[in-house]
Amino acid sequence: MIQFETRERDVIGLGRLCIDLNANEIHRPMEETRTFTKYVGGSPANIAIGAQRLGLSAGFIGKVSDDQMGRYIVNYLEEQGIDTSNVVTDKTGAVTGLAFTEILSPEDCSILMYRDNVADLLLAPSEVSEAYVASAKCLLLSGTALASSPSREAVFVALTYANKHNTKVVFDLDYRPYTWKSMEETAVYYRLAAEKCDVIVGTREEFDVMETFSEVKGDDQQTAREWLSHQAELVVIKHGQDGSKAYEKDGTTYRSGVYPSNVLKTFGAGDAYASAFIYGLLQGWNAEQAMSFGSASASIVISRHSCSEAMPTVADIEELMQTTTAK
Ligand SMILES: Nc1ncnc2c1ncn2[C@@H]1O[C@H](COP(=O)(O)OP(=O)(O)O)[C@@H](O)[C@H]1O
Ligand SMILES: O=C(O)C[C@@H](O)[C@H](O)C(=O)COP(=O)(O)O
Numbered sequence: 004m005i006q007f008e009t010r011e012r013d014v015i016g017l018g019r020l021c022i023d024l025n026a027n028e029i030h031r032p033m034e035e036t037r038t039f040t041k042y043v044g045g046s047p048a049n050i051a052i053g054a055q056r057l058g059l060s061a062g063f064i065g066k067v068s069d070d071q072m073g074r075y076i077v078n079y080l081e082e083q084g085i086d087t088s089n090v091v092t093d094k095t096g097a098v099t100g101l102a103f104t105e106i107l108s109p110e111d112c113s114i115l116m117y118r119d120n121v122a123d124l125l126l127a128p129s130e131v132s133e134a135y136v137a138s139a140k141c142l143l144l145s146g147t148a149l150a151s152s153p154s155r156e157a158v159f160v161a162l163t164y165a166n167k168h169n170t171k172v173v174f175d176l177d178y179r180p181y182t183w184k185s186m187e188e189t190a191v192y193y194r195l196a197a198e199k200c201d202v203i204v205g206t207r208e209e210f211d212v213m214e215t216f217s218e219v220k221g222d223d224q225q226t227a228r229e230w231l232s233h234q235a236e237l238v239v240i241k242h243g244q245d246g247s248k249a250y251e252k253d254g255t256t257y258r259s260g261v262y263p264s265n266v267l268k269t270f271g272a273g274d275a276y277a278s279a280f281i282y283g284l285l286q287g288w289n290a291e292q293a294m295s296f297g298s299a300s301a302s303i304v305i306s307r308h309s310c311s312e313a314m315p316t317v318a319d320i321e322e323l324m325q326t327t328t329a330k
Pocket of ligand 1: 243276
């Protein structure tokens, strides 16, 4: 069980604040899709929104474009009750990242990302406040924020502050290949960051990327051993509809199944899972209970059209868990 400090804020997200444009005409290729619904997006933004929806107090460290899109994101976060005092506005003409989603079928979804000159990757080390990092129980880091400078250095500054003040760091690997120059680059920076984190969450494929230069590739048990040999107390490996596994430093292993879902689209599962999992850890639950809560939240979000707006309440999740059996 992770021991959190008593702090004024529960969780601070670090990384991208973007826009999702989700196809309205589902089961149709992007080439034939004409209309989309706009939502706030970006994996760590979705997780912060999910956490706030569950009743946690969330804040964010990030950078938005100085235009209508940037203002839309900040306004939405504020409407949700999320603290935006550490979201800065770019002054260089950078833009907001856009994710167009294609929903071909419940099994076949893809994301087309427009991420040239995005504001989120321009977050500078000087824009990370030590006092703000120290004000939270937990810092949620998205791996994509490591993809280029100066955001990369800003992440390491935030990790230094978090480690200094015992703000627990949850590292969601969140690998988005189009943001990186190469898999080797990703592996190097993921590793440097992972060594400074307390909880590491990723899909099997994401751990494989981080283990590009390691011999343990592909084996969950060896993956856990490798990352638990550093600061991490807990490693969670997700296997899509085959569920997830958690490994603790003392050798305890947990497994979680999935809650059957009327799947509309597959994306958003990981973000819903992460926010509810963090909620569980902050309640003092063991990893098994937190994973189960995360799985139920994921099952709800993949049955809905968006990621951020679709995030469930505690009551929604409890109802699903009471009426459905995980497989
Ligand atoms: N088809 C599905 N049905 C029900 N739950 C799912 C399904 N796919 C994923 N999940 C849940 O969402 C979690 C995260 O999904 P996964 O696909 O592994 O992550 P990501 O969205 O980050 O790629 C899984 O551990 C599982 O609990
Ligand atoms: O993270 C993004 O930039 C896009 C998200 O908002 C998005 O819709 C998505 O891909 C969520 O995916 P997940 O990691 O499967 O939860």
